Amino acid sequence: MVRLSQHLALEQRLTPQQILLSTLLQLPMLSLEQKIKTEMELNPVLEEAEEMEDIQEEEEILDEDPKEAEEIREEFDQLENNNKTEEEEKYEELEEETNWEDLVNDEDNYEFRLPRDKNEEEYKRPEVSQTTMVDHLFEQLRLLNLSEDDFRVGEYIIYNLRDDGYLDKEVTVESIAHIFERNPEDVEKILKQIQVFDPVGIAARNLKECMEVQLLHLQFSGKQEIALKIVQEAFTDFVNKRYEKIVDQLGISFDDIREAIEVINKLNPKPGEGYWDSSQNYVIPDFTVEKVDNELIVSLNEWNIPGLRISPHYRRLIGKSKSLGKDVRQFLRKKVESAKWFINALYQRRVTMLKTMHAIVDLQRDFFEKGPEHIKPMIMKDVAEVINMDISTVSRVVNGKYVQTDYGVFELKYFFNEGMEMTDGEEISTLRIKEQLKEIIKNEDHNKPYSDDKLAEMLKKKGIPIARRTVAKYREQLGIPIARLRREI
Structure with a gap:
């Protein structure tokens, strides 16, 4: 039997603005740049204010006809008040608390301008041309006099190397032979040829084989012969440093082992490391802390974050909205609101991040003044109490962020320890x-x-x-x- 009933319950919901701010707080600088570019592609109302001259030109256009400018402002305000949904009215009070004048610097233009030093030289990150490990190996593979079928086998081997230069554990000689319908002996021969490429020992299947290939490739001497013998016949005992057993098993002296260790220590256990890979992440600090005249100066790294504003073109279009259809008016209203939310979230992100970093500097002042050996115990709760925010907010600010100090670049999580x-x-x-x-x-x-x-x-x-x-x-x-x-x- 179907029954109707009522019940009263309390639940907590985040506003769209709070969700957006939480998302932006977690983003490091490079991810924030991409987020801003994506938002500008999705929202035509939002545009980049690259030069102050461009902004002034748009202001002059509006000032040419004061009557038209006044109509635009009235229509702009009207778009905010008309056609509000129940959800929007629910959070109207929260929106009114936002100080838009401080946010946009000019209430008529709705611009977000980052504070910049006029004397600061602008620059762009240069794209560095590097050769990857795969490219380097392919250059050598093409120098071999291989048939088309053999080249495909070599190509498959190179594409299945791990970042450290070893052949993937799931890829065996037998599996490659099955894929290309070849004899395992032929595949093994091609693999051996690749293993002596530069760097020697690449495409090895384990550490023992990697070291063995490198020792065989060296010019032979007495030391290298003993080292090769140890790797081939007593590798497990050598790894576990059971030197007495090696002496008994191979009939050599401790001096021989000592000399062999000198040779083995010069080998490269990870031949694939050291090559540039496009998937590698480069750390770009989000903060800079400098000591100037015995004072610690905290700055946010914003040199590549563009200034944003609501396009004057669309503001003029809003001023003529009486001639526009209902759907167009609704579209413009949503996009303008979305742009304002995004600009507000960027502003709040900047304020929150600086407050958090200032709190960390105050609590870890000895570290920034004297060095890492003077770091103090600190947990996120300590910072949250100083800035009067929740621990989850501090966690979002700290996540994936780095700071450049006089003693090097550190992840913000480094400062939090028991x-x-x-x-x-x-x-x-x-x-x-x-x-x-x-x-x-x-x-x-x-x-x-x-x-x-x-x-x-x-x-x-x-x-x-x-x-x-x-x-x-x-x-x-x-x-x-x-x-x-x-x-x-």
Whole structure:
């Protein structure tokens, strides 16, 4: 039986403006540039104000006929008030709170102009021409006297290399032979030819084969012969630094192993690295923090963000809207509203990001003045309380953003870390603990490296109460192997 009922409930909804602002906050500078370009393509009312002279020319056009300019302003305001939906009326109060005069600098033009130094020289990022690893290998493949079928096999191998230069694990000689209806021996022969391309060891199937190819390619000497023998016959023991077993198995001395290690250390374990790839991401800082006259100056990197405004052409068209159809008026109203929302969101993004960065600088002042070794424990809640915003807002600002300082470029997440109380009551950052751990391991006796228990004991002597398992966790995060694998002879 169908029954009708009523119930009362509260729910929280984000306005379209809040959703847009949240989206823009998460974007780093390069992504924001693309977002602005996309928005300008979708919204004809929105345009780029490249030069102040262009803006002044449009203002002069409107000032030529004051009566027409007044009609345009009236129609522009009327578009905002007419045909409002229930949803728009619901958020009308919120819209009225926005200070459009500060936002657009000129209420008659609805422009968003970034503050720029008039003496600052404008420049564009040059496109750097680079050769990729695939291009480099194809140049060498074409030099081989291969048949068309063999060339296709070589082409397939090159296209299935990983970024580190190794052949993809899912691609085997047998699978390639099956695809091209060839004998596995023929495919193996082509693979061996590619492996001696520059860089030597490319297209290897594992680390052992990569090192073996490089050793075979070197001019032979006694040291290289022993190194090759170790790689071919005792590779597992060598990787795990079981040198005593290698001595017994191969009948060589520790001096021989020491000389072989010198040769092996010169090999390239990842021959594919070092080549430019279009998919690589280049870090462009979103902020710059400079120390000028003992004062820390925070600036937002906006040199490639265009100034935006609502097109004067469409504003004149709105002034003649009485002659336009209802659909055209509705279209213009929506596009104008969308443009204003976007400009407002860009303005709010700028304000929020600067407030957040200023708070980080104030809380981490010792870092920016004295260096990374003076970083303090800090969590996002600390910044949120300073700027009086939610932690989620701070998280969006920090996500994927970088800052350029006098000590290098750092991701904003770098400044957020847990702390630990020392025996003297002082708070110490986990980053500083890791730096001290790294320094102890760097200065240890490499013949007898410290165990995790010994490392924990040494840190406790420095006033840092830390457990062995915490030392092991930090060591793994630093990419430092266990004591046995750090041992040298």
